[in-house]
Amino acid sequence: MNRAEWSRFMTMYRILIRSSFRSRMQYTFNFWVGTAAAAMINAVEFALLAVVLHRFGTIQGWSIAESGYLYAVITLSKAMYRSFASDVHHLEKYLVSGDLDGLLLRPAPVLLILMTQNFSPRFGETLLGASMLAISLGAIFEDDPAIWTAIPLTVLAIASGAVLMFGIGLLTASSGFWLTRIDALQVLTEDAARTAAQYPLTIYPGWLQGLLTGLIPVAFINYMPALYIIRGTHGAWTLGLSVAVSGAMLLLSLKLWKFGLSRYQSTGS
């Protein structure tokens, strides 16, 4: 792929996102209610965690602010992943209805077009995650100038986490080319794994920690980077390894996607 082609794809991506957003804004009421609801659900979820933390003070040595940081990072990663690639998560819909046909007819990468469909900017989650991140970081680095290096590193961790979630999401979605129905699998690899990673990994038994690090590596979204960025118990390699895991997951998922696309069976008519 040459540079001219890439710039065309980026223009296309921008126009598709804009059109997708405008389509969505035809139903303004629905959009804002959805945004508010998403923010509220996340707020309630975190409030529950806060109550527990408040009662016990710490979770396995993680303070309330540190837990808040883990929660904020994964919330922002998810918001980023879902904003920029919303329908990767909904590939099943395209496989069942045969709607993928239309995307395959265009002289552009199918994945790129898929990513722009039903663009849903996660304003609610982004706002909530960003405020939680600000509060947590503020509390952790009270009177400590380390916060100024923590901020860019956290941004890197969030971006890397978004790529990792995208990779996991795409890998799961691609299995749909063989399995067609994948919603149950998605609950496992995306929802359950992410929910688990909202808490410090140390609260889980060893086998589950291993699973969340080795098999569905959600630990690399927030826990591993946090060990370096805010805890300082481990070296910078935890962050570096996280970025590497994200990259590897991305490559693997793109491979499976490409292979799956050649096995696409479409629908009856």
Add this chain to the structure above:
Amino acid sequence: MIEAIGLTKEFRVPDPDASAKRRGLFSRRSIPKQAVSDISFTIPEGEFAGFIGPNGAGKSTTIKMLSGILHPTQGEVRLGGINPHRKRKEAARTLGVLFGQRTQLWWDLPLRDSYDILAAMYGLTPERKKDRIEELENLLRLSDFMDTPVRKLSLGQRMRGDLAAAMLHEPSILILDEPTIGLDAASKRDIRSLLRDINERMRTTILLTTHDMDDIEQLCGRVLVISKGKLDYDGGIAQLRARIGLPAVMEVTFRQAESAAAAAGELQSLGDSATEAAGGLHGPEPLSPAAAGIRLKSLEDRTLVLECDLKTSSSVQVLRELEKYGELEDIRMREPEFEDVVHKLY
């Protein structure tokens, strides 16, 4: 130019022989089933070809292989020399596809926006986009509803909009999957004359599928018939007619019920031995010239309903034949419908 070379597509379907128990919760034993087997044809540049066949014959599967959506199990497709399964993006530029049953326009946005988006996908320059939209707007008369959201368009308008979308990037090949489906008679005529225009003026190669035989008769110089996954016929319409024959339906009323019964009895026994003669594509030659192509459909009181092949025996001959059994009182003829004729093929 569209080339299909030995196209075969196998799907895996659940094994019907596996016992219900073994098919149960865990194992999904499957066996390969050929949806399309060994189809080859070439449609030269500028030709307008029709592709017909009953539901489930493999028509959609073939269309999807031709347009690069499905990968064939065996065989190869070339669109203007490019293999869409090796170079999908390159082939997509030479190809415009319309699915009559499914719009490719952006449902919630004004029609015009769809063209902006497509122009960006195909990388048209602003000038070329403007010219092209103007041209299509005139040709397909889109001006009245260019700024209407697609979801508010009538089916006929939407189809015209979809046609423009398929042609925006000036493809040299158009694949149209049921472009007249669901349209009223006037809209159908409209779409047909537009398609004829496009084919003649722009020398666009067109492959069209339809269930409406008028589309085929009025547009296509060539017909491909697919049945049970195999190419059954490939040639002109006139030859197709000749090959199937021209079955007409005749209602003949005798003066006496006994004569009717006698004639019916005779035809029945003849029919049993020569069923294939009238309709079958690969049937043997008619056994007796007199009974050729005459088949009994029903007998009601004094009236016989007959099907006869007007190619092998004229209606006068048929009547003369029938008069042997008794005096005739009334005759009614129904002209053969091309659609019915082709359905016989299936």
